[in-house]
Amino acid sequence: MSGLPEQGETLAGRGAGLVPAAGAARASACAAEERRVQRRELLVAFGGSVGLFVIVAAIALGYATLGGSQRNTAIVLLMNMVLVIGLQIFSGNSGVLSLAHVSFAGIAAYISAILSAPTLVKGTTIPDAPFGLAGVELPAPLAMIVAVVVTTLIAAVIGLAIARLSGISATIVTLALMLVVFAVLTNWKSLTGGAEAFYGIPVTTNVWWGLGAVFVALVVARLFKASRLGLRVQSTREDEVAASSSGVQVVRSRFWSWVLSSAVCAMGGVLIAHFLGAISPSGFYFTLLFLTLAMLVLGGEYGVTGAVVGTVLMTIVSEATRYLGDGPVVFGVDIPPLAGLSQLVQGAIIIVVMIWRPSGLLGDRELDGLLSRRLLRGTRSAGGRVAAASMETAAADAIVTGEAAAGATATGEAVPETPAATATAEAVPETPAGPGAAAAPAADAAPAAAALSVRGASMQFAGLAALDDASLEVHSGQVVGLIGPNGAGKTTLLNVISGLYAPTAGEMTLNGVSLNGLRPYQIARLGIARTFQTTRLFRELTVRQNLEVAASVARGHRPQAARSAAEILSQFGFEEIADTKAGVLPYGVQREVEVARAVALGPGILLLDEPAAGLNDAESMELVSAVRGIRDREGCGVLLIDHDLHFVMALCEYIYVLDAGRIICRGVPEEVQRDPLVVAAYLGTRGGEAPATAPTMPALGEA
Amino acid sequence: MLEVDGLVVRYGGIEALHGVSLRVDAGEIVGLLGPNGAGKSSTLAGIMGLVKPAAGHVRFEGADIAGHSTESIVRGGLSLVPERRRLFGHLSVSDNLLLGGAARKDKAAAKRDRERVMDLFPVLRERLDQAAGLLSGGEAQQLAIARALMSGPRLLLLDEPSLGLAPLLVDKVFDLVRTLRDEGLTIFIVEQNAYQVLEFADRAYILRNGAVVDQGSGAELLEREDLCAQYMGSSAPACKT
């Protein structure tokens, strides 16, 4: 096959002779750096949670000193806050609304109640309790601990199933769970006393217990959100497909946030039991559900501060309207009692918030973020405050400076038509700033022998053959193009390779390892990264966080190829926008970030879906050098789809043409341009000519 | 009948059409050709109001329709057969047709048209109760066109009707388009399949990178050398055959 580079003889292969140890040293230096960064982030999060706690404690204690009833209100505030934070840990981070957290509070409440109530009382209320529980009496703190542990275990078992669900079906299942738990608590009379109040619970909850629980909840929630696992869960909230294509195990990360969330809610539940002294199943049902949900929604479910603020505000509103509703005398004016004022106002608030600020008052802003932005406003770089207009030029410059240096092609030069021009892209790539950076290009990053091989891929969708016996190969350091008319199946092929679809036939291997049957996250972890036709960024996460999701996967699964998010940021020139939310960036920059995220995975094969879409001629040529630069630095193979044939012919060393699911032509660009079949595929055939049929392609590897 | 003047369409930060001007006269078949990503679908979307034009005018029978809602544009006499058909897969063929005529005030006329489309596409009459998602490619395309006809349009826009169809079916579809024009419908057809369309279109425009780069009668454009180059890259040897 003319034009097809032989294995090892790639551009990046020039560096293959370098000692792999350099790579290992870099990898461990990079990992050390990242650990440092993560530690700092966790510390900041911890500081933020402590700060938040201090504020909450001030409010609670301050209010409690005013009197007995106020002390009660403060305790109730703290207990609700624990529940709301617990809910935030799961729903806020995963984006899956759970209605079951009150059930875990209820289960824990009952376990602790049953274990700690005096045997004398149990002899009246639940004399026939199973497992001899009527005769068990534990000190309250021990009962509480046992309750939280057992509830968490129960939640974990349930979570194994629920973590697999997304969106509305997950929510409905959690609703069903709440109903089931309520039914069990009500009907298992011998254990719980049924619908009537289970009383006799030792009352131990006071402000200090409440504060202690809130402290634990805050720290757990903030640390989780700042951790790598928490980041992955948030990425699944933003875009599940992109997350798994970046190597995130969606189900597993959701599972852990579910377990953590239920543990915190269990903590809230035991506090409630030991505050009320008497509990009934209805106390952990719709009323509590709506209240805690309203609090979270009001404050903003994406952040822990939001959970806290929502709880405090709702409590304040509740108390104020309750006071008014009881018909007090205010400044000598006799206000008539208005029962239900409280509920009315709360409902109105929720409606207003949902319409006016659906992501809650605080969105996902955390306390330390708010403060640091104010304190560091002078010293901090633009962050999120650069106007969109200047952003475009900044980003455009960044692409030019970041990549033009890597590829020697000056911007604006006419693009050579033949692939021979790729030889010019041999300038030494910029070495990334960073500790222990080796002087070499990242040839050691990807194994020089990375080869993606697709043989006979077929994809049937209900009678329509989207792919029909398609085969192709991509080697390290190669830029391969996949072109074809609309509807030919190009994106389908990419989806099959990246694991989003399971092909109905065909074999795919990467370096001999079979990809068949692997899930997207597994394929990503093996080193195949991709971008999407319509950008799938984690919109609510910052650019840095977007990159970090992939980078952390690389560190875990491809340590030789892994680089830190910071390196990638500077490689692409994203430092200015590192802490900007991806969703507010201009479209062009977003596409670059998506490429950067794919690169952050340290891939051996990079799949690009229409990278030149929407770019004009000049921009496409810049993109040619950019892609070459990436190829040179990463040493990866690139497979790209695009409709801009100028762009494809200029960039790619080898091209496959797909039409109606079949590869009808392949070869170096000149060959493809010569082939009348390709013309016919795009333009149709002239009248009178019989449509040519594709000749049987010689199998790949044959001459 | 249809005048498009300096149409600019933007999606977020990307400008897909940089001021496209074209016209379609009554009784014509006009083609809009060009490589993918040129902006052909965006042009149709801008005309039909699926995307609000950022600038420019669209006039249908003298009246300005740019910026109007799609429903009012449909009521005004235009109808679109969308790219990849976009049938209501779970609904029956009959329901799809019904929905096509949903905006019409004159229900009697809608009924007459229903009979007429079923005469035009006998296979639909056979499959009235079948779910649209189960139709074959060719049948689905026919249903899509029939559904568009149900709104009683005077100008029919088709977006790549040949997409995903076998060559024989493509011929049938194009024959149908000719029949419809013969019955008085004006047609504006977007296609990648340039040569075949140029054989029966009265006129055509070539779109590239969001702007009109060429136009002329079907016969003229067929003879153009650089037509192929526009699609395939400047000096694609194959075009020279």
Added chain:
Amino acid sequence: MRSRKGSTLLALLALLALAMVAVGCGGDEGDTGDGGDTGDGGGKVIIGAVLGMTGDAAPGDVPASEAMEYAVDEINKAGGIDGKQVELIIKDMKSDPALASTVTQELLDAGAQVIVGPAFPGMGAGAVSTAAKENVTVLSACSTQPEYTVVGGTKAYLVAFGDNVQAAAAAEYALEQGYKTAYTLTSPDLSYTERLPEFFTAAFENGGGKTIGNDTFTIGQQDFAAQVTKIASLDPAPDVVYTGMFPPDTAVFVRQLRAAGVESALYGADGCDQQPLIDQAGKDADGIVFSTHGYPTPGSRFEEFVAGLEEFQGKPPEAPALATTGGDVIDVIKAAVEKAGSTDPAAIGDAVAQLQDVEVVNGTITYAGTNGVPQKTVAIVEIEDGQFVFKDQFIPSFIPEP
């Protein structure tokens, strides 16, 4: 923009926290003027009512509260208790158990010497335990659940009869009609609907009858075909079907029962004492017998009270039987204060425990020798020709343990 919003929010938060403090301080004195001190002195009798004016308890507590206001007004017009004017402070705890303690504390802070608790024990527990810290006694006007007396850890009092009492009365009345076999319908959804049939069976079988079967239902289930079918298939049919069901369920159920041709008597409890039952069940309501708090027999205090309440409110009371329990609780408190000779909460509490044959709106009430569930007359009412007809009023001779 963001940072400005952030600081605005912090400011808002601080402001609101301040507001909360203000409310918190205000809450103490705002409603009672010089509220004052608990304890022996003061020239007033202060009754605090922590009620579910909204939420699950509202159907019971709201009528009771209106009646309490009327009763207190009457007492004050007649010169008060021992010459002391009575002040009634009503606060809504929204049927929320967590709020009960807070609201009770507010009432105590306002000087309440005795507390009226909400209609259900689960939500009343907090009230009881909080009031107990200051030796203040809690009575519930309309709750009929015996566990109220123990749920808060300290003795609390029902003012209505216990469910065990009213079920026993129904059983006794049924036995008097010559009924020998019974069938019960329970629902675990409320302890009310769960335990009434248990108490009935205990009393019925104690008197020589036999419960031949039991079925369960869900409160609010729209269709009772399953339960009706089971009953209809019994041969011979039971003499009486007893349940704690209340309208609209009772109406739906009885219509289906009669439509299936079952002619067994249907006996219920005080939940049936509402006009809607007759309105909804139509002809099929005839023959339903239920136990309730009282009845406006001519010349009775009940009749007089309801008439007076109507005049006081300007409209007829919606649930007269439940309303009269409000009158009962005020009568009990009055009697206790008079017996104690002081407004000291502890003394009032002791006095309540010793009350004997006190005349109340619904007959007489005795606490002496009870655990908080009073000995109180139960009225039996039957529906005849679309009207409530008084049948009997008595204290049942056998009362099962709660």
